[in-house]
Amino acid sequence: MKQYTIRKVPEYIDRIARDESKKKHISLNSVLLEAISKGLDADKQIEYHDMDDLAGTWVTDPEIEAALAAFSEIDEYLWK
Numbered sequence: 001m002k003q004y005t006i007r008k009v010p011e012y013i014d015r016i017a018r019d020e021s022k023k024k025h026i027s028l029n030s031v032l033l034e035a036i037s038k039g040l041d042a043d044k045q046i047e048y049h050d051m052d053d054l055a056g057t058w059v060t061d062p063e064i065e066a067a068l069a070a071f072s073e074i075d076e077y078l079w080k
Contacts, residue, residue: 017035021028037043 017028017031021031024031
């Protein structure tokens with residue numbers, strides 16, 4: 001995480017930010033980070049690296065299912 005110092009913050013910005021902090025019961029820092037994020041439209045610029053594009057693409061393959069079937073068997077002797 002980075003840390004910034006912002007200089008020459010106008011009084012009206014300070015007042016608005018502090019009022020918002022009190023209204024939402026969150027820290028001034030959180031209010032300012034939220035405002036910066038919204039102002040920079042950061043949500044649209046975040047690149048996600050998840051697997052959403054794979055959801056719903058599973059194709060059943062009988063050969064694979066047969067190979068994986070052994071993993072569903074319980075070795076009773078190991079549990080005694």
